[in-house]
Amino acid sequence: MPDPTATALHGRGVLDIDTGDIIEPGFVRVEGNRIAEVGSDKGIASDCDEVIELPELTLLPGFMDMEVNFFMGGPGAGLFDPVQTNPAKMTLRATANARRTLRAGFTTVRNLGLFVKTGGYLLDVALAEAIEAGWVDGPRIVPAGHAITPTGGHLDPTMFQALGPDVLPITVEEGVADGIDEIRRAVRYQIKYGAQLIKCCGSGGVMSHTGPAGAQQYSTEELTAIADEAHRRGLKVATHCHGDQAVRSAIEAGIDCIEHGFLMEDDTIQLMVDTGTFLVSTTALTENWDVSNQAPELQEKAAKVFPQAKQTISKAIEAGVKIATGSDAPAIWHGRNAEELVTLIKRGMTPLGAIRAATTVSADLIDAPDLGRIAPGMLADIIGMPGDPLTEIQRVQFVMKDGKVYRR
Template sequence: MPRPRTPQPPVRLRAARMLDVDKGELVAPGDLLIEGERIVEVAPAAVPPDTVEIDLGDLTLLPGLMDMEVNLLLGGPDHRSPLNPVQDDPAVRTLRAVANARRTLRAGFTTVRNLGLFVQTGGLLLDVALQKAVDLGWIDGPRVVPAGHAITPTGGHLDPTMFQAFAPHIMPLTVEEGIANGVDEVRKAVRYQIKHGARLIKVCASNGVMSHTGPAGAQQYSDEELRAIADEAHRAGRRVAAHCMGDRAIRAALDAGIDCIEHGFLASDETLDLMVERGTFLVATTYIADGMDVSKAAPELQAKAAEVFPLAKATIRLAIERGVRVACGTDAPAIPHGRNAKELIALVDRGMTPLAAIRAATTVAAELIEADDRGRLEPGLLADVIAVPGDPLTDIGVTEDVRFVMKGGQVYRRPPSPETGSL
């Protein structure tokens, strides 16, 4: 259970405007009454006598944003060494995540999916530990939906020894750490993640741009293995997200009943239509086609990126046109933690309206994680609220300039003032 907090007085949060995400309209003024961790009233006619007022002036209130693909255990401070993913021990890696979590929250992202560890941990689910520390109030960070270890075949895209092209028997990894081959092993791997706190399952269904073991998009798990993973997860009430780029691999994932496709860079028109028909989510991570630094990658991987990234931009444009359910996800640290709003700007660049991009990071993301307590500024929902300058419906770029962050009624960032400076 979270540690008991000293009862706080109600808060009236005011700003010049607020966004009604469902109507797609700015409401003036923005005026919320918050008690505890929830919004209790919009535009209250009266407030309790002990209410504390926070007046943000000429800002716009938005629901806290959500990033559906991050890995807080990687990247962040002092990650210059390309061997960092295999040099950090679990303790250092967890401390790295503390810094990344704080940066992400201060950027206005109040919920994230931590989508699959792929490091040696001795079977520890570090993202579950991070989630617990955040929920208990020990550290500042977004609400974390952890996937535990990504399930991947030997040599698969999320086998960490593949990324560094290690020699045989260097850094052996276990089924508990996600390296699983065959139906029996993948079922065991899924069960282990769920037993120890994973709230969804991440599977590596295809090769990736940075894979040394074949072309981008090549299917890695067999159809039978993918079906077993989905079956095992669904029987436990967990959704499945698949790292998946190639068209055939995406079709296999859809046929297996997988709920969400990550990247989907090489999907055909017909496959996108099938995703619409089945209601499958797409987390396109499209900004990495613009902003991922591949300059230190091997020449063959740079060539692969030069070929795939333009195709990826075209695919998300088609997905948006066809009405695929696109949720916001960055693949941070493929782009740096704290720059998550770059994905919203990229989605608008690919054809989304600013409102649709905001929904991708609020209401659609909430649907993806089956959370009906966030994503809107409405009575009864969590008081996850951010504030930006200007009008995000005409300039999505303002989401990069978050001035105020509240999560669960607690303030984590506020505009600077001469008296207090910035929080």
């Protein structure tokens, strides 16, 4: 193999994510897919095969989104996709969503749980492998396979359209599992075919036709079985969860990450701090998601839950919960993932804190020590943003992932 090519980036500055300082001017030397040197000395760019001049951009680590679903939303998506669109078309559309997300500056994501009928295929695992092989452009994907949910639970695909019996039968392998034995089988199936984490359903949801948003859906014993099965195989578990008691049960069961947590009370927020449990905030959707085309009862539910959710995330920020960014795209359109950072700042997080939520905290969540920083030895995931990102989060205009430029 030839020696790795050396590329230098010369930007307005480089953000040191740990100190919060911006190195000006900023030079980054990339060799192959790794960062070799960072600093203000233009000698860093000497002898490079290419120098990319980005005089108006501040360079930051590639952003991460810890909750997306590339197989929902996007070009031509419709409300009744589960019964009108086949898995092949969903996967092709997912490639468009992945490319759009990468070009927006998000170089790593978790595809957090399929809840569509696939015949047992793990479409997100296939997409992750295709991107890794270079067949299509997209962010690095940490796939969860099918979400594990009880019959009629929030992530049961037949629930969202309130389908009648037998309209869309879902198998245990596709995630609908009741009781500990079925749950263990469902988790083992996802792991067997390439899932890198497990997603499950701890409570109802705002878009659930089956009961209150906060109602606990899996028992504590069932949640414990999910966590046990995943942890013995070295995988983390994330759970969709809104209700206060449901969140507490998930934490007691050993689940690693709470998605949403909109209805948590103060004691539960403190429990998250004490246990080091991660929270993926998904707060932008509470003000940016257009729910006007949803059923009236779901719009009513959103009108009650979303205002409380805004207060909850502000309390979690103040308490010091480990918060990682997650847009819940397509609730926030694919490619507009950075709205989550902007909204975190509105909720009380500093701009640097929001950037860390999308970089170092997310890297900790997915156990990726070579992501989240622009520093020697790290993977060359680098984005460029106009102006000073510690003052204002703006649209990303330069994207490099693994040393390759995808947006210039």
